[in-house]
Amino acid sequence: xxxxxxxxxxxxxxxxxxxxxxxxxVEAGERRLIIGPNxxxxxxxxxxxxxELRPDHGAITLFGAxxxxxxxxxxxxxxxxxTYQIITLFPRDTLSHNVMLSxxxxxxxxxxxxxxxxxxxxxxxxxxxxxxxxxxDHLAERPLTQTSYGERRRVEIAxxxxxxxxxxxxxEPFAGLSIExxxxxxxxxxxxxxxxxxxxxxxxxDVALDFAERISxxxxxxxxxxxxxxxxxxxxxxxxxxxxx
Amino acid sequence: MKRLxxxxxxxxxxxxxxxxxxxxxxxxxxxxxxxxxxxLGVNVLAGYAGLVSLGHAGLFGVAAYTGAKILTxxxxxxxxxxxxxxxxxxxxxxxxxxxxxxxxLGFVMITVALGQIVWGVAYRWISLTNGDNGISITGRPxxxxxxxxxPHSFYWATFVVFLTAILSMAVFVASPFGASVRGTRDQPRRxxxxxxxxxxxxxxxxxxxxxxxxxxxxxxxxxxxxxSPQAVALTASAEALLMVIAGGTGTLLGPIVGAALVxxxxxxxSAYIERWNFVLGAVFVIIVIFMPDxxxxxxxxxxxxxxxxxxxxxxxxxxxxxxxxxx
Amino acid sequence: MSLWLLLAVNSITLGGLxxxxxxxxxxxxxxxxIPNLTHGSFFMLGAYLSTSLIARGLDFWTAAILxxxxxxxxxxxxxxxxxRRLPGSELAQVLVTLGLSFMVADVCxxxxxxxxxxxxxxxxxxxxxxxxxxxxxxxxxxxSLVAVVFAAGLWALLERTRLGAMIRAGVDDPSMARxxxxxxxxxxxxVFCLGAWLAGFAGVIGGPILSxxxxxxAEMLPLALVxxxxxxxGSxxxxxxxSFIVGFLYNFGQAMFPxxxxxxxxxxxxxxxxxxxxxxxxxxxx
Numbered sequence: 001x002x003x004x005x006x007x008x009x010x011x012x013x014x015x016x017x018x019x020x021x022x023x024x025x026v027e028a029g030e031r032r033l034i035i036g037p038n039x040x041x042x043x044x045x046x047x048x049x050x051x052e053l054r055p056d057h058g059a060i061t062l063f064g065a066x067x068x069x070x071x072x073x074x075x076x077x078x079x080x081x082x083t084y085q086i087i088t089l090f091p092r093d094t095l096s097h098n099v100m101l102s103x104x105x106x107x108x109x110x111x112x113x114x115x116x117x118x119x120x121x122x123x124x125x126x127x128x129x130x131x132x133x134x135x136x137d138h139l140a141e142r143p144l145t146q147t148s149y150g151e152r153r154r155v156e157i158a159x160x161x162x163x164x165x166x167x168x169x170x171x172e173p174f175a176g177l178s179i180e181x182x183x184x185x186x187x188x189x190x191x192x193x194x195x196x197x198x199x200x201x202x203x204x205x206d207v208a209l210d211f212a213e214r215i216s217x218x219x220x221x222x223x224x225x226x227x228x229x230x231x232x233x234x235x236x237x238x239x240x241x242x243x244x245x
Numbered sequence: 246m247k248r249l250x251x252x253x254x255x256x257x258x259x260x261x262x263x264x265x266x267x268x269x270x271x272x273x274x275x276x277x278x279x280x281x282x283x284x285l286g287v288n289v290l291a292g293y294a295g296l297v298s299l300g301h302a303g304l305f306g307v308a309a310y311t312g313a314k315i316l317t318x319x320x321x322x323x324x325x326x327x328x329x330x331x332x333x334x335x336x337x338x339x340x341x342x343x344x345x346x347x348x349x350l351g352f353v354m355i356t357v358a359l360g361q362i363v364w365g366v367a368y369r370w371i372s373l374t375n376g377d378n379g380i381s382i383t384g385r386p387x388x389x390x391x392x393x394x395x396p397h398s399f400y401w402a403t404f405v406v407f408l409t410a411i412l413s414m415a416v417f418v419a420s421p422f423g424a425s426v427r428g429t430r431d432q433p434r435r436x437x438x439x440x441x442x443x444x445x446x447x448x449x450x451x452x453x454x455x456x457x458x459x460x461x462x463x464x465x466x467x468x469x470x471x472x473s474p475q476a477v478a479l480t481a482s483a484e485a486l487l488m489v490i491a492g493g494t495g496t497l498l499g500p501i502v503g504a505a506l507v508x509x510x511x512x513x514x515s516a517y518i519e520r521w522n523f524v525l526g527a528v529f530v531i532i533v534i535f536m537p538d539x540x541x542x543x544x545x546x547x548x549x550x551x552x553x554x555x556x557x558x559x560x561x562x563x564x565x566x567x568x569x570x571x572x
Numbered sequence: 573m574s575l576w577l578l579l580a581v582n583s584i585t586l587g588g589l590x591x592x593x594x595x596x597x598x599x600x601x602x603x604x605x606i607p608n609l610t611h612g613s614f615f616m617l618g619a620y621l622s623t624s625l626i627a628r629g630l631d632f633w634t635a636a637i638l639x640x641x642x643x644x645x646x647x648x649x650x651x652x653x654x655x656r657r658l659p660g661s662e663l664a665q666v667l668v669t670l671g672l673s674f675m676v677a678d679v680c681x682x683x684x685x686x687x688x689x690x691x692x693x694x695x696x697x698x699x700x701x702x703x704x705x706x707x708x709x710x711x712x713x714x715x716s717l718v719a720v721v722f723a724a725g726l727w728a729l730l731e732r733t734r735l736g737a738m739i740r741a742g743v744d745d746p747s748m749a750r751x752x753x754x755x756x757x758x759x760x761x762x763v764f765c766l767g768a769w770l771a772g773f774a775g776v777i778g779g780p781i782l783s784x785x786x787x788x789x790a791e792m793l794p795l796a797l798v799x800x801x802x803x804x805x806g807s808x809x810x811x812x813x814x815s816f817i818v819g820f821l822y823n824f825g826q827a828m829f830p831x832x833x834x835x836x837x838x839x840x841x842x843x844x845x846x847x848x849x850x851x852x853x854x855x856x857x858x
Contacts, residue, residue, distance in 0.1 A: 049398060050438055077439030088435045101428050105423055105440035112534075113422040143531075163439070297663050346846045350607060350662050354801055358842045361794055365834020372831065477792065483670050490667060520682060526674030533668045534657055 001064040002165045003028040004167045004195040007049060009058035011041075011221075018044045019055070019223035026214075028063075029194040033212030033229075037241060040165070041221040048167050052076045052083050062167065077106055081145045081165030083156040085172045087200075089144055095155055096140040098128040101160040105226060127162070134158045134188055150181035157188060168192070170200040174207050182207045209233065217241065258404060259512045260404075266534035268396040272468075276408040276507045277501075279464040284488040284500030285414055286457030289432065292488065292494035293423065294450045295430030296344075297353050299482045300360030304340065304455045306477030308333040308462030313380040313472050314373075336363075337455025341448045360482050367474040379473030393467070397557060404462055410457055412508045414497055417453065427449050427495075487525070489531050577706065579823050585712040585820030587779060588719030591812055592774035593792060594799040595726060596767030598811045601800060602743045604760050606655060607662065609669040611771055612793030613676035618643045618772025620680050623689045630774075632694035642772035647768025684759040686786050691779030715777055722770070723812050730808060739763060768783055792839050795822065798841045 002025040011019040018041045020230040026032045034042055038070045047053040049060055051072030060067045060079055070078065090098050100117070117123065134154040139147060144155070153173060160168055162216060173189065174182050186207050202208035208209055215232040217225040219241050224234060232238055258278075262271050283305060290296045312329040345356040367374045374380065385393040393399045415566070417423045427444050428436045437443050466472050475481070484507055492503025510521055510528065585721050597611045621639035626632065650672060658664040668837055693711045702709040730736035741749040775784070782788065799814040818837070826838030 012364055042497055050435065052438060073442055076438060082438060084435075088432050090435075092427075092431060101424060102438075104424070105436075110421055110425050110441065113420045115421065116419045117421045117424050118419070151357050159439070171310070193313055195378050215526045297666070299666070343842060343846050350666075351664075351845065353607075354797070355842065355845050357794075357797065358801075358838045358845065362706050362838045362842070365832070365838065369833050380839065387827040479794070480674075483674075487671075520678045521683075522674050523678035526671040526676075526678070529671030529674070530654065530668050530814060533664050533671065534654065 005061045007059045021215050027221050031213045032199045033208050033215045036218035042220040048083055048170055078237045079166035081160035081163050082169035083160050087152050091144050094141050094143055096127050099130050099158050102159040130158050130162045169177050169198045262400050267288030271396045271400050273512050275403045277505045279461050281487055281504035282410045284504045286454045287485045288489045288500045289454040291489050293426050298356040299353055300356030301458050301485055302477050302481035303360040304458040305462040306525040307336045309466040309472040310460035312463050312466050313382050316382050337452050341451035347387035364477040367477045380402040381471045394451045438477035487529050581712055583823040585715045585814030588716045589774050589778045591719045591815035592770050594796040594811045596770035597796050598800045599763050600767040604764050606665045610672045612773035612789035613673045614643050614768045615775040615792050616789040618775035619683050619779050622776040636773055636776035640769040643772025644765040644769035648765045652765040688783045688785035690783050693780040743838050755774050775778040802841050802844050
């Protein structure tokens with residue numbers, strides 16, 4: 001049983017087939033990289049998996065359970081976590097508050113109008129712990145607006161890790177980062193334990209290749225090639241897709 | 246510092262009838278408080294949930310009219326208040342289910358339509374609401390046997406309700422639910438992906454907002470001992486929104502300042518300036534253009550700038566404010 | 573029978589007026605995404621301006637055109653000085669235009685006092701005329717005709733001229749329009765002034781039927797809103813058809829269910845908004 005499987009997934013926008021009969025299966029604990037030129041439909045695929053988009057055809061299963069009809073807000077509770085290509089954090093709040101919102105999302109406490117959020121010591125401590133994991137605990141009380149882009153990328157990952165996902169989707173986690181920052185994020189990501197299955201989208205292959213075990217190549221919404229890192233890198237078609245446009 | 250300001254303000258408000266000369270001003274103060282409660286209610290949606298409603302006078306009016314109808318049918322105040330608030334919350338539920346079908350501008354327009362429907366009923370369904378003539382009631386409630394007939398006693402009763410409202414707002418804002426509501430304002434898509442039920446959060450916030458709008462509506466009824474379609478007009482909803490915007494959305498103090506501003510301009514300034522509507526509109530336009538966050542944050546920013554200039558020269562002030570506006 | 577006929581004629585007349593009013597609103601909202609709540613004020617201001625012009629001896633139609641111009645100039649000033657400072661912020665635009673409507677209403681009250689002012693029907697169009705054996709008031713027919721003429725004119729403008737093509741491009745895809753080189757900011761001012769002119773002109777045309785009085789703006793604006801929201805913004809056909817439907821709904825609703833007049837009017841709007849947030853004809857989400 002795969003951790004995450006997608007069968008015959010299809011999505012059209014108007015006349016354009018953005019996702020075309022995609023079949024993908026990621027095994028538990030695997031590190032899968034999805035690459036492809038711009039417009040290949042990578043982020044759309046993620047949006048379909050998280051439920052933010054509804055597919056026209058096809059099925060999505062999570063550890064064998066069909067989640068195709070499950071609304072997006074339930075999928076977080078089932079163990080899917082994700083980061084976004086464009087940073088979508090809560091700008092008016094501190095890092096700690098941002099992570100607390102992520103932790104709170106899966107707790108019944110989120111409905112309580114009576115208690116004080118900042119007095120929930122267990123929650124605050126848990127947020128602190130997550131920030132420590134990404135190396136940002138010294139900035140816990142810093143407002144998000146006063147952090148650097150690289151720090152915000154790490155907060156994005158913290159938000160996803162906070163929910164202890166079983167499957168983690170990383171959408172271009174290295175975008176816009178300096179070489180040093182990329183190394184930090186790569187270390188962070190490779191340090192994630194094997195009980196989390198990771199699927200990463202990256203457009204730029206340099207850093208991502210170090211991370212990947214298996215690679216799926218997306219082109220015009222279809223999976224045109226899949227294999228181990230060495231197989232895909234060596235294949236002439238890969239260069240064709242990236243250079244022969 | 247902030248806490249001191251709040252305590253001081255509350256102390257001033259609590260003792261107001263003791264040091265203000267003349268029942269006219271005490272009545273103004275009562276109006277400010279009841280409209281502040283209304284503005285706080287509207288702010289729950291506009292400020293904290295990011296949902297701007299131009300139809301909240303409809304809920305305000307539903308409470309006032311329901312109260313008036315049941316009272317004139319001969320029931321006691323306890324029944325009247327409970328029933329009026331229950332009906333208002335039910336109306337808020339209906340409003341919410343319809344308005345939440347739209348987002349942004351669509352939400353606003355649906356609330357306009359809803360407010361207009363309530364107004365239309367108040368204005369035209371004469372057999373039910375007496376139309377333009379409105380409904381008069383005799384006598385204010387007598388909580389614990391105390392009479393509220395005098396301006397002073399009514400003020401204090403309103404102040405107590407106002408305190409309750411502020412407290413409940415403060416608790417709401419600091420709570421996990423309050424944080425969820427603010428989250429849906431800032432990043433609804435993210436909240437959904439994180440596992441929050443965005444629609445339900447907004448729906449409950451709407452009910453909470455409707456409740457306090459209803460309370461304000463009842464206070465309005467008891468203050469005037471009368472209700473007419475005026476209270477439900479589009480201009481009434483606009484004024485409520487103006488109070489929130491003028492004072493500053495998403496703050497607790499803002500709606501109160503905004504309510505004070507609008508009520509004072511309407512009542513006091515109109516004694517000196519004939520064209521208060523013009524002034525109101527102008528204030529609105531100026532605030533929206535120059536202080537889009539509202540008066541309270543705007544004045545706070547201004548105060549900070551002034552203190553920076555005083556401390557270390559003009560250059561410091563401009564760099565500081567640039568950081569702030571990079572939100 | 574003749575009561576229903578009269579109602580029908582009045583409905584068509586109201587529809588015609590509404591079309592002139594809502595076409596402007598629809599263009600402004602469709603192109604500039606500005607919910608111009610000052611539009612009712614434009615209508616009222618045009619009517620008031622014409623009363624002064626007519627009192628000075630101008631004839632009805634000249635006064636109508638010039639009043640429209642006056643309102644257009646005012647609209648242009650508003651757009652350039654105020655609305656331009658708030659690009660993209662729909663909430664701010666709603667609030668500012670609302671505030672402006674308060675201001676305009678008060679200024680009108682100051683200048684023209686609170687008494688309703690009658691605008692006389694132009695002498696050439698007084699009385700009734702016989703069509704198909706039935707007597708119709710000449711002026712009301714004229715109004716409907718004017719509306720049709722303007723509808724055709726606007727259609728020609730949108731479909732057949734370069735300006736119209738730019739407007740349509742801007743409505744469909746503003747950012748693309750900019751990229752292609754359309755001077756969007758100048759286009760916005762032109763469209764806003766055009767919309768304001770139409771509203772002011774409509775106010776004058778409606779004068780002999782509705783008179784001018786404080787509160788006219790607040791009465792006409794919701795009707796225009798209903799048309800635009802129900803029938804879609806940026807759609808000329810939608811505004812045209814919708815205006816007449818709203819005219820009928822309003823008049824017949826008032827006659828048949830006087831107690832529920834506004835409900836009859838707003839309930840369909842509500843239903844459509846809830847079921848199809850884009851309106852029935854429109855191209856963009858509300």
